[in-house]
Amino acid sequence: MKDQAAKLRLLAKKMNINPEEPRVMQAKKRIRVITIASGKGGVGKSNIAVNLAIGLTRLKKNVVLLDADLGLANIDIILGIMPQYNLSHVISGEKTVKEIVCNGPQGLNVIAGGSGMHKLANLSDSELDSLVKELNSLEEYGDYLLVDTGAGLSQIVLSFILAAEEVILVCTDEPTSITDTYGTIKTIRQHGYEDKINIIVNRVKNNEEARDVYNKLQYASKKFLNCCSLEYLGAVREDNQVGQAVRNQKPLIIGAPHSKAGQDIYRIAMDLSNSRGPSNLSKARRFFNKFADYFRQV
Ligand SMILES: Nc1ncnc2c1ncn2[C@@H]1O[C@H](COP(=O)(O)OP(=O)(O)OP(=O)(O)O)[C@@H](O)[C@H]1O
Numbered sequence: 043m044k045d046q047a048a049k050l051r052l053l054a055k056k057m058n059i060n061p062e063e064p065r066v067m068q069a070k071k072r073i074r075v076i077t078i079a080s081g082k083g084g085v086g087k088s089n090i091a092v093n094l095a096i097g098l099t100r101l102k103k104n105v106v107l108l109d110a111d112l113g114l115a116n117i118d119i120i121l122g123i124m125p126q127y128n129l130s131h132v133i134s135g136e137k138t139v140k141e142i143v144c145n146g147p148q149g150l151n152v153i154a155g156g157s158g159m160h161k162l163a164n165l166s167d168s169e170l171d172s173l174v175k176e177l178n179s180l181e182e183y184g185d186y187l188l189v190d191t192g193a194g195l196s197q198i199v200l201s202f203i204l205a206a207e208e209v210i211l212v213c214t215d216e217p218t219s220i221t222d223t224y225g226t227i228k229t230i231r232q233h234g235y236e237d238k239i240n241i242i243v244n245r246v247k248n249n250e251e252a253r254d255v256y257n258k259l260q261y262a263s264k265k266f267l268n269c270c271s272l273e274y275l276g277a278v279r280e281d282n283q284v285g286q287a288v289r290n291q292k293p294l295i296i297g298a299p300h301s302k303a304g305q306d307i308y309r310i311a312m313d314l315s316n317s318r319g320p321s322n323l324s325k326a327r328r329f330f331n332k333f334a335d336y337f338r339q340v
Protein backbone atom coordinates (compact mmCIF):
# COMPACT_ATOMS: atom_id res chain seq x y z
CA MET A 43 0.00 0.00 0.00
CA LYS A 44 2.77 2.33 1.08
CA ASP A 45 4.61 1.49 -2.11
CA GLN A 46 1.58 2.28 -4.27
CA ALA A 47 1.06 5.67 -2.56
CA ALA A 48 4.69 6.51 -3.23
CA LYS A 49 4.24 5.54 -6.90
CA LEU A 50 1.17 7.77 -7.17
CA ARG A 51 3.02 10.66 -5.61
CA LEU A 52 5.86 10.17 -8.10
CA LEU A 53 3.40 10.08 -11.00
CA ALA A 54 1.67 13.21 -9.73
CA LYS A 55 5.04 14.92 -9.42
CA LYS A 56 5.89 13.99 -13.01
CA MET A 57 2.56 15.37 -14.19
CA ASN A 58 3.07 18.47 -12.10
CA ILE A 59 -0.02 17.73 -10.02
CA ASN A 60 -0.23 18.37 -6.32
CA PRO A 61 -1.94 15.26 -4.88
CA GLU A 62 -3.17 17.33 -1.94
CA GLU A 63 -5.06 19.72 -4.23
CA PRO A 64 -8.80 19.13 -4.67
CA ARG A 65 -9.68 17.46 -7.99
CA VAL A 66 -11.68 20.41 -9.19
CA MET A 67 -8.57 22.57 -9.05
CA GLN A 68 -6.61 19.98 -11.00
CA ALA A 69 -9.28 19.86 -13.68
CA LYS A 70 -8.99 23.60 -14.37
CA LYS A 71 -7.56 24.23 -17.78
CA ARG A 72 -5.28 26.93 -18.91
CA ILE A 73 -6.67 29.29 -21.44
CA ARG A 74 -4.75 30.95 -24.24
CA VAL A 75 -5.60 34.63 -24.12
CA ILE A 76 -5.02 36.63 -27.29
CA THR A 77 -5.76 40.34 -27.46
CA ILE A 78 -6.47 41.68 -30.93
CA ALA A 79 -5.59 45.35 -31.38
CA SER A 80 -4.36 47.86 -33.92
CA GLY A 81 -2.84 51.30 -34.18
CA LYS A 82 -5.21 52.95 -36.60
CA GLY A 83 -8.88 52.00 -36.38
CA GLY A 84 -11.00 50.40 -39.07
CA VAL A 85 -8.30 48.01 -40.26
CA GLY A 86 -10.39 44.85 -39.86
CA LYS A 87 -9.83 43.74 -36.24
CA SER A 88 -13.43 42.79 -35.50
CA ASN A 89 -13.92 40.86 -38.73
CA ILE A 90 -10.68 39.00 -38.14
CA ALA A 91 -11.53 38.36 -34.46
CA VAL A 92 -14.96 36.92 -35.30
CA ASN A 93 -13.79 34.71 -38.15
CA LEU A 94 -10.67 33.59 -36.32
CA ALA A 95 -12.81 32.63 -33.34
CA ILE A 96 -15.20 30.60 -35.51
CA GLY A 97 -12.23 29.08 -37.34
CA LEU A 98 -10.86 27.89 -34.02
CA THR A 99 -14.20 26.39 -32.98
CA ARG A 100 -14.19 24.48 -36.27
CA LEU A 101 -10.85 23.10 -35.19
CA LYS A 102 -12.61 21.72 -32.11
CA LYS A 103 -11.36 24.38 -29.75
CA ASN A 104 -13.52 25.95 -27.08
CA VAL A 105 -13.44 29.66 -27.69
CA VAL A 106 -14.72 32.71 -25.86
CA LEU A 107 -14.86 35.95 -27.81
CA LEU A 108 -14.95 39.08 -25.68
CA ASP A 109 -16.05 42.27 -27.36
CA ALA A 110 -13.95 44.87 -25.55
CA ASP A 111 -14.64 47.76 -27.87
CA LEU A 112 -15.49 50.72 -25.70
CA GLY A 113 -17.30 52.79 -28.26
CA LEU A 114 -18.67 50.84 -31.16
CA ALA A 115 -19.05 47.27 -30.04
CA ASN A 116 -20.17 45.47 -33.17
CA ILE A 117 -19.25 41.83 -32.84
CA ASP A 118 -22.91 40.96 -32.33
CA ILE A 119 -23.78 42.63 -35.63
CA ILE A 120 -21.07 40.78 -37.55
CA LEU A 121 -22.24 37.53 -35.94
CA GLY A 122 -25.91 38.27 -36.54
CA ILE A 123 -26.83 37.70 -32.90
CA MET A 124 -28.69 39.86 -30.40
CA PRO A 125 -27.24 39.33 -26.95
CA GLN A 126 -29.72 40.23 -24.26
CA TYR A 127 -27.07 41.06 -21.71
CA ASN A 128 -23.58 42.49 -21.71
CA LEU A 129 -20.81 43.29 -19.28
CA SER A 130 -22.76 46.22 -17.85
CA HIS A 131 -25.18 43.71 -16.30
CA VAL A 132 -22.25 42.04 -14.55
CA ILE A 133 -20.89 45.38 -13.42
CA SER A 134 -24.27 46.35 -11.97
CA GLY A 135 -24.47 43.00 -10.21
CA GLU A 136 -27.64 41.95 -12.05
CA LYS A 137 -26.01 38.97 -13.77
CA THR A 138 -23.05 36.67 -13.39
CA VAL A 139 -20.54 36.31 -16.21
CA LYS A 140 -21.90 32.85 -16.93
CA GLU A 141 -25.35 34.31 -17.38
CA ILE A 142 -24.21 36.81 -19.99
CA VAL A 143 -22.15 34.40 -22.09
CA CYS A 144 -24.19 34.04 -25.22
CA ASN A 145 -24.22 31.30 -27.84
CA GLY A 146 -22.70 32.29 -31.13
CA PRO A 147 -22.57 30.14 -34.25
CA GLN A 148 -20.84 26.78 -34.15
CA GLY A 149 -20.54 26.65 -30.40
CA LEU A 150 -18.69 29.95 -30.05
CA ASN A 151 -19.15 31.69 -26.69
CA VAL A 152 -19.60 35.43 -26.95
CA ILE A 153 -19.49 38.15 -24.34
CA ALA A 154 -20.93 41.40 -25.55
CA GLY A 155 -19.22 44.51 -24.30
CA GLY A 156 -21.41 47.40 -25.26
CA SER A 157 -21.96 50.06 -22.67
CA GLY A 158 -20.38 47.77 -20.09
CA MET A 159 -16.96 48.62 -21.38
CA HIS A 160 -17.72 52.29 -21.00
CA LYS A 161 -18.70 51.81 -17.38
CA LEU A 162 -15.39 50.11 -16.67
CA ALA A 163 -13.65 53.47 -16.66
CA ASN A 164 -15.70 54.66 -13.69
CA LEU A 165 -15.45 51.62 -11.47
CA SER A 166 -14.24 51.92 -7.92
CA ASP A 167 -11.41 49.64 -6.79
CA SER A 168 -13.72 47.22 -5.04
CA GLU A 169 -16.16 47.13 -7.98
CA LEU A 170 -13.27 46.35 -10.33
CA ASP A 171 -12.13 43.61 -7.97
CA SER A 172 -15.53 41.96 -7.94
CA LEU A 173 -15.78 42.20 -11.73
CA VAL A 174 -12.40 40.53 -12.06
CA LYS A 175 -13.51 37.80 -9.68
CA GLU A 176 -16.54 37.21 -11.90
CA LEU A 177 -14.47 37.21 -15.12
CA ASN A 178 -12.14 34.65 -13.60
CA SER A 179 -14.91 32.08 -14.00
CA LEU A 180 -14.30 32.19 -17.75
CA GLU A 181 -11.38 29.92 -17.11
CA GLU A 182 -13.80 27.00 -17.26
CA TYR A 183 -14.80 27.81 -20.80
CA GLY A 184 -11.80 26.40 -22.42
CA ASP A 185 -8.99 26.77 -24.78
CA TYR A 186 -8.98 30.31 -26.17
CA LEU A 187 -10.12 33.72 -25.06
CA LEU A 188 -10.00 36.23 -27.91
CA VAL A 189 -10.36 39.88 -26.92
CA ASP A 190 -11.40 42.25 -29.69
CA THR A 191 -10.44 45.79 -28.75
CA GLY A 192 -11.51 49.17 -30.06
CA ALA A 193 -9.47 51.59 -32.14
CA GLY A 194 -6.49 53.31 -30.57
CA LEU A 195 -4.64 52.76 -27.33
CA SER A 196 -7.10 53.72 -24.61
CA GLN A 197 -6.50 52.75 -20.99
CA ILE A 198 -8.69 49.68 -21.48
CA VAL A 199 -7.03 48.55 -24.72
CA LEU A 200 -3.55 49.03 -23.31
CA SER A 201 -4.46 47.05 -20.19
CA PHE A 202 -5.89 44.17 -22.25
CA ILE A 203 -2.69 44.08 -24.31
CA LEU A 204 -0.32 44.25 -21.35
CA ALA A 205 -2.21 41.54 -19.47
CA ALA A 206 -2.21 39.06 -22.38
CA GLU A 207 0.75 36.87 -23.20
CA GLU A 208 -0.04 37.07 -26.89
CA VAL A 209 -1.22 39.98 -28.92
CA ILE A 210 -2.24 40.21 -32.54
CA LEU A 211 -1.77 43.59 -34.16
CA VAL A 212 -3.79 44.02 -37.31
CA CYS A 213 -2.33 46.36 -39.87
CA THR A 214 -2.91 47.28 -43.51
CA ASP A 215 -0.38 48.37 -46.11
CA GLU A 216 -1.35 52.04 -45.80
CA PRO A 217 1.57 54.14 -44.54
CA THR A 218 -0.60 55.58 -41.75
CA SER A 219 -1.50 52.10 -40.55
CA ILE A 220 2.16 51.02 -40.63
CA THR A 221 3.35 54.04 -38.63
CA ASP A 222 0.49 53.66 -36.15
CA THR A 223 1.31 49.98 -35.70
CA TYR A 224 4.93 50.91 -35.07
CA GLY A 225 3.70 53.53 -32.55
CA THR A 226 1.64 50.87 -30.80
CA ILE A 227 4.60 48.50 -30.58
CA LYS A 228 6.68 51.34 -29.15
CA THR A 229 4.07 52.24 -26.51
CA ILE A 230 3.44 48.70 -25.35
CA ARG A 231 7.19 48.04 -25.15
CA GLN A 232 7.61 51.22 -23.10
CA HIS A 233 5.00 49.82 -20.71
CA GLY A 234 7.08 46.69 -20.30
CA TYR A 235 5.39 44.29 -22.72
CA GLU A 236 7.99 41.74 -23.79
CA ASP A 237 5.91 38.82 -25.04
CA LYS A 238 5.21 37.83 -28.60
CA ILE A 239 3.62 40.39 -30.93
CA ASN A 240 1.91 38.72 -33.88
CA ILE A 241 1.27 40.72 -37.00
CA ILE A 242 -1.60 40.15 -39.44
CA VAL A 243 -1.54 42.32 -42.53
CA ASN A 244 -5.08 42.80 -43.81
CA ARG A 245 -6.53 43.96 -47.13
CA VAL A 246 -3.51 43.10 -49.24
CA LYS A 247 -3.25 41.80 -52.80
CA ASN A 248 -1.01 38.90 -51.92
CA ASN A 249 1.36 37.42 -49.38
CA GLU A 250 4.39 39.30 -50.78
CA GLU A 251 2.74 42.64 -50.16
CA ALA A 252 1.96 41.58 -46.58
CA ARG A 253 5.51 40.31 -46.02
CA ASP A 254 6.81 43.63 -47.20
CA VAL A 255 4.75 45.47 -44.57
CA TYR A 256 5.88 43.03 -41.90
CA ASN A 257 9.54 43.43 -42.89
CA LYS A 258 9.28 47.20 -42.51
CA LEU A 259 7.78 46.82 -39.05
CA GLN A 260 10.32 44.24 -38.02
CA TYR A 261 13.25 46.33 -39.26
CA ALA A 262 12.11 49.48 -37.44
CA SER A 263 11.22 47.59 -34.25
CA LYS A 264 14.60 45.88 -34.14
CA LYS A 265 16.59 48.96 -35.00
CA PHE A 266 14.87 51.58 -32.85
CA LEU A 267 13.15 49.60 -30.11
CA ASN A 268 15.48 46.64 -29.81
CA CYS A 269 12.35 44.53 -30.12
CA CYS A 270 12.83 41.11 -31.68
CA SER A 271 9.56 39.54 -30.64
CA LEU A 272 7.59 40.42 -33.77
CA GLU A 273 6.13 37.45 -35.59
CA TYR A 274 4.42 37.25 -38.96
CA LEU A 275 1.08 35.50 -38.51
CA GLY A 276 -0.19 35.95 -42.03
CA ALA A 277 -1.92 37.96 -44.71
CA VAL A 278 -5.62 38.45 -45.32
CA ARG A 279 -6.44 39.47 -48.85
CA GLU A 280 -8.67 42.35 -49.86
CA ASP A 281 -12.02 40.76 -50.55
CA ASN A 282 -15.40 42.38 -51.09
CA GLN A 283 -17.02 39.30 -49.60
CA VAL A 284 -15.95 40.64 -46.19
CA GLY A 285 -18.29 43.63 -46.53
CA GLN A 286 -20.97 41.39 -48.02
CA ALA A 287 -20.75 39.03 -45.04
CA VAL A 288 -21.23 41.98 -42.66
CA ARG A 289 -24.22 43.18 -44.65
CA ASN A 290 -25.72 39.66 -44.54
CA GLN A 291 -24.81 39.39 -40.86
CA LYS A 292 -23.39 35.98 -41.58
CA PRO A 293 -19.74 35.50 -40.68
CA LEU A 294 -17.55 35.13 -43.74
CA ILE A 295 -16.06 31.84 -42.67
CA ILE A 296 -19.58 30.34 -42.48
CA GLY A 297 -21.29 32.07 -45.40
CA ALA A 298 -18.33 32.19 -47.78
CA PRO A 299 -15.68 29.78 -46.48
CA HIS A 300 -14.00 29.60 -49.88
CA SER A 301 -13.65 33.34 -50.28
CA LYS A 302 -10.09 34.67 -50.38
CA ALA A 303 -10.29 36.35 -46.98
CA GLY A 304 -12.20 33.40 -45.47
CA GLN A 305 -9.48 30.96 -46.55
CA ASP A 306 -6.74 33.26 -45.29
CA ILE A 307 -8.29 33.65 -41.86
CA TYR A 308 -8.96 29.92 -41.56
CA ARG A 309 -5.32 29.21 -42.38
CA ILE A 310 -4.26 31.63 -39.64
CA ALA A 311 -6.61 29.83 -37.22
CA MET A 312 -4.95 26.52 -38.15
CA ASP A 313 -1.47 27.98 -37.64
CA LEU A 314 -2.52 29.35 -34.27
CA SER A 315 -3.99 26.08 -33.13
CA ASN A 316 -0.89 24.21 -34.29
CA SER A 317 1.46 26.53 -32.46
CA ARG A 318 2.10 25.88 -28.81
CA GLY A 319 1.47 29.39 -27.59
CA PRO A 320 3.42 30.92 -24.76
CA SER A 321 5.25 28.41 -22.61
CA ASN A 322 4.04 30.15 -19.46
CA LEU A 323 0.42 29.89 -20.53
CA SER A 324 -1.54 31.32 -17.67
CA LYS A 325 -4.98 30.84 -16.30
CA ALA A 326 -7.69 33.31 -17.18
CA ARG A 327 -7.49 34.22 -13.53
CA ARG A 328 -3.99 35.60 -14.01
CA PHE A 329 -5.01 37.48 -17.13
CA PHE A 330 -7.89 39.34 -15.52
CA ASN A 331 -5.96 40.06 -12.34
CA LYS A 332 -3.14 41.50 -14.43
CA PHE A 333 -5.69 43.44 -16.44
CA ALA A 334 -7.03 45.07 -13.27
CA ASP A 335 -3.51 45.90 -12.06
CA TYR A 336 -2.57 47.57 -15.33
CA PHE A 337 -5.93 49.25 -15.54
CA ARG A 338 -5.26 50.98 -12.24
CA GLN A 339 -1.72 51.92 -13.26
CA VAL A 340 -1.94 53.21 -16.82
N1 LIG B 1 -9.93 41.77 -46.01
C1 LIG B 1 -10.85 42.73 -46.21
N2 LIG B 1 -11.28 43.01 -47.47
C2 LIG B 1 -12.22 43.97 -47.68
N3 LIG B 1 -12.78 44.70 -46.70
C3 LIG B 1 -12.40 44.47 -45.44
C4 LIG B 1 -11.41 43.48 -45.12
N4 LIG B 1 -11.24 43.48 -43.78
C5 LIG B 1 -12.06 44.43 -43.29
N5 LIG B 1 -12.76 45.03 -44.26
C6 LIG B 1 -13.75 46.12 -44.12
O1 LIG B 1 -13.16 47.12 -43.31
C7 LIG B 1 -14.13 47.73 -42.49
C8 LIG B 1 -13.63 47.76 -41.06
O2 LIG B 1 -13.59 46.45 -40.56
P1 LIG B 1 -13.68 46.14 -38.99
O3 LIG B 1 -14.92 46.70 -38.41
O4 LIG B 1 -13.44 44.68 -38.81
O5 LIG B 1 -12.43 46.99 -38.50
P2 LIG B 1 -11.98 47.31 -37.00
O6 LIG B 1 -10.49 47.39 -37.01
O7 LIG B 1 -12.61 46.37 -36.05
O8 LIG B 1 -12.60 48.77 -36.79
P3 LIG B 1 -12.65 49.59 -35.39
O9 LIG B 1 -11.27 50.09 -35.16
O10 LIG B 1 -13.62 50.69 -35.67
O11 LIG B 1 -13.11 48.62 -34.34
C9 LIG B 1 -15.43 46.97 -42.69
O12 LIG B 1 -16.25 47.70 -43.53
C10 LIG B 1 -15.00 45.67 -43.34
O13 LIG B 1 -15.98 45.16 -44.20
Ligand SMILES: [Mg+2]
Nearest residue numbers: 087088111192
Ligand atom coordinates in the same frame (compact mmCIF):
# COMPACT_ATOMS: atom_id res chain seq x y z
MG1 LIG C 1 -13.81 46.71 -34.35
